[in-house]
Amino acid sequence: MEIDWKRAWYFISQILSILGFTFFGLLVSYSVALFAGQQYFKCDTDHIESMLNNPSLEPAVAMFLRFFQMLTNFGTFGIPVIIYLIVYKYPVFSTLRLNKGISFLQIIGTLIFAVAAIFGMSLLSEFNHWLPLPESVNEAAQRMDETQEKLISGMMFMPSSVHLLANLIVVGLVAAISEELMFRGLLQPFFKNWTHNIHLGIIISAAIFSAIHFDLSNFIPRMAIGIAFGYLFYWSGSLWVTILAHFLNNSIEVLIYYYKDNSWCNYFLEVKYMPVMWGIGAMAVIGGVMFLFYKKHKASLPQA
Secondary structure, three states: OOOOHHHHHHHHHHHHHHHHHHHHHHHHHHHHHHHHHHHHHOOOHHHHHHHHHOOOOOHHHHHHHHHHHHHHHHHHHHHHHHHHHHHOOOOHHHHOOOOOOOOHHHHHHHHHHHHHHHHHHHHHHHHHHHOOOOHHHHHHHHHHHHHHHHHHHHHOOOOOHHHHHHHHHHHHHHHHHHHHHHHHHHHHHHHHHHHOOHHHHHHHHHHHHHHOOOOHHHHHHHHHHHHHHHHHHHHHOOHHHHHHHHHHHHHHHHHHHHOOOOHHHHHHHHOOOOOHHHHHHHHHHHHHHHHHHHHHHHHHOOOO
């Protein structure tokens, strides 16, 4: 089979451009966050990096972590997408499918999906831990887990409703918007066009979405929900659906941490075993919601 080198080079140049904008955005947002942290905390870079690596459970540190996360997340994923589209003269709203709204029934379905996803991801997380992996990979995963746990503990320190609101904005809203702009809005159609296969486009973008979280112990559940987001986006034709799903999923986790003294919420944080039937039931609910989105999409297609 003859290779279309002109087409291949076009896609390679585009992915290199996306990577370039992304790394530049990360560098700028990281630098701005460090500078702002120095001004706010009146301390040097080493102290700030120490707070990032070993955050203490203090209100001021928690707020700084959220501020740092907000800037770097939006600077790495959200803003580079907008810049890329403007530079290459793509219409921003229509390219990202932000020009199509979301119906009331889609909102209800997305809410049900997000709640069920908490249980489904817990089951997949257990499966992820059961996978036999080389010792070196297990050690790397354990180190990542320890780093993630420290950062999460620092950010999820919420002594008041103000901290809860801050986390809902940063962990819920900002992460949902910026990551959906990048992975579903830009990369999914990009890989779909490259491979001429929507399913490959969804799977590749979901795999990258999971990988950038640097959490090997939850790679499978995060990739699974990335795939689910991908199909919701494809079948609904609106990025607002996956932004809402992502926001609700993250926000539910934030609320679980905030109400951790409640027995049900504490279960998700402290109990390591998820009853299999809970997970299977959640998967069935997720499948049902996604089937309804699929049926709606199929009904909207022109009849042969």
